Amino acid sequence: MTPAIEVSHLTKEFGGRTAVADVSFSVARGEVFGFLRPNGAGKTTTVRTLGTVLRPTSGSATVAGLPLTPANGVEIRRRIAIMPESPGLYPRLSVTENLECFAGLYETPDPGERIDRALRAVHLTGRAHDACGTLSKGLRQRVALARALLGDPEVLFLDEPTAGLDPVATRDVHELIGTLSSGGVTIFLTTHRLEEAERLCGRVAIMSTTLRTIGRPDELRERLFATSLTVTTRDPLAEPASVFAGLPATGGWRQDAPGSYVLAVSDARVAAPAAARALVAAGADVLSINQSRHSLEDVYLELIERDDQASRP
Amino acid sequence: MTVSRRRVGAVVRKELREYRRNGSIVSAMAVIPLIFVLPPLINIFALPASSASALHGGRPLLYLLGIPAVVPAVVVAYAVVGERQQGTLEPLLTTPLRREEFLLGKALAALVPSLAVSYAVYAAVLASVELFARPAVAAALLRPPPLVAQVLFAPLLATWSIWLGMAISTRSGDVRVAQQLGMLASLPSVAATTLVAYDIVHATLGLALVAAAALLALDALGWRLTAALFDRERLVTGDSRRSHPRRARRSPPPAAGAA
Secondary structure, eight states, X not given: OOOSEEEEEEEEEETXXXXXXXXXXXXXXXXXXXXXXXXXXXXXXXXXXXTTSSOOSXXXXXXXXXXXXXXXXXXXXXXXXXXXXXXXXXXXXXXXXHHHHHHHHTTOSSHHHHHHHHHHHTTOGGGTTSBGGGSOHHHHHHHXXXXXXXXXXXXXXXXXXXXXXXXXXXXXXXXXXXXXXXXXXXXXXXXXXXXXXXXXXXXXXXXXXXXXXXXXXXXXXXXXXXXXXXEEESSOOSOHHHHHTTOTTEEEEEEEETTEEEEEESOHHHHHHHHHXXXXXXXXXXXXXXXXXXXXXXXXXXXXXXXHHHHOO | OOOOHHHHHHHHHHHHHHHHTOXXXXXXXXXXXXXXXXXXXXXXXXXXXXXXXXXXXXXXXXXXXXXXXXXXXXHHTTTTXXXXXXXXXXXXXXXXXXXXXXXXXXXHHHHHHHHHHHHHXXXXXXXXXXXXXXXXXXXXXXXXXXXXXXXXXXXXXHHHHHHHHHHHHHXXXXXXXXXXXXXXXXXXXXXXXXXXXXXXXXXXHHXXXXXXXXXXXXXXXXXXXXXXXXXXXXXXXXXXXXXXTTTXXXXXXXXXXXX
16 A cells, blocks of 8 residues: 655755755555654654645655655645644634634535534633634644544644643544554654653654664664663672573673662563572562663664764864 | 745734734724715705715725725835834745835735725725615615625726835835825825716716726836845845946855845
8 A cells, every 4th residue: 555655865954054855755645654863853854845835845755645846735635734832823813713714725525524623622612712823722733633633634744733732632642643543544653752752653763864774662762772670679689690691581780779680681581580589599678670661762862972972072 | 926825824824913003003993994985974964855866876986996006005104114123024034035025015904904994994985885875865876886896896996006105115214204294105096086086077888997907007117116125135234236247346246146
């Protein structure tokens, strides 16, 4: 099946500044794809470029099955929707009037019904006649999300969709993303909330001008971090070297604190029981043996740190 | 290229709703006509019946053509830069809306209320002349040629002001600056109608036809100029010269682009 988005060597420069450099990736139909970048590194530029608002300096892309060319601009925009980070609503118009305008622009059949459906999806039917200027930031964000749903997009670009939302509204948005994805809508999610990306996205791309890494969150963890076991005992071991030496699937060990040891292991399911047996045999009181669990945030910070180090003279 | 009437209609409806609720636009539509109504009315009502012949066949009322020249320039100043300032331009540009549909929708939304105000004020002035002016003065003013001129030239002048105002709004970074420049740009039209209204330039049928043809040509030129100035990338990022692929330094040839 044709990917929903296919990007090949995409570069976008603004004068002498490169916002996106030689980026290639593809997103399958129905996938929730996370796009993580440091602040100000131009993730919005990528979304705007794929949304036909900006012209790429070089490279090519296919969006919603259509090559990203000037001739396809209108048709691509008909098949996608972009929810920008700033909701961009008309403050003097009511929620319904805002949505009526965009239903007209998408030429949606039966706009009244479509608007009702979009408002129900974001739980805003009760505020349909309120002026958008009187709504809180979170509610405006939800109106913007409803607006993005009006055209029944094949690909939905969401730029920080839960910024400013309370936990309940955030959960609602997450559920909506899940529903849309299971309905076949491709979601391109840019976010700074790494736990959100980890929870929602099948794959994530981490970028810092160039594409630094791409894959499933657990793949990225494995790629960047060695598996380790953290062993905690009530009292420091008298001879830790004799306890940990020769354990199967264990590459080495270090002491972090009195009574706390970190074992580098290749297979935790083999090393953990062996370590437990060795500790008991040595007469240690074992408080815990935990496998290290690196979050997506660790992966992200590790990559950004490596970039920082590489850029230093 | 086909223009979608539904998309143009969506822009027009949205604009009219916004104008109606925008205090500064409503007050501009109310105040600017007064500037053009008061001088001729004072002259007309102060004029003795014996001087009715000085009214030159109703030409003083052509001064009212300043209304369709100035009002749309003020209204349309919001069209692009206003959207950009309130952050609503980008969501519009990411819909299937074409550049031509955007501009047509904006232009029609400025033209309709401007013409409505112009014609309504003109009708009110005619009614007050008929009711309150001396009969000889009213008879000198209420003649077909200036009435036809008003009906014909109001949309031509308004359209020219709209394209000028829109071009300024497209390139401007601030609504107030766009408004001021738009008013300045409409002054030549006001000057021309004033010269005719005060008979400094003597109006003839030939002159009227030439002026109408010239305005038609200018309106077509204005449309092309505004369309050429409308660049999605520049409007969103603020500068296209720095980001245009052909002008960017060290950039390979573009393979894809924005429409």
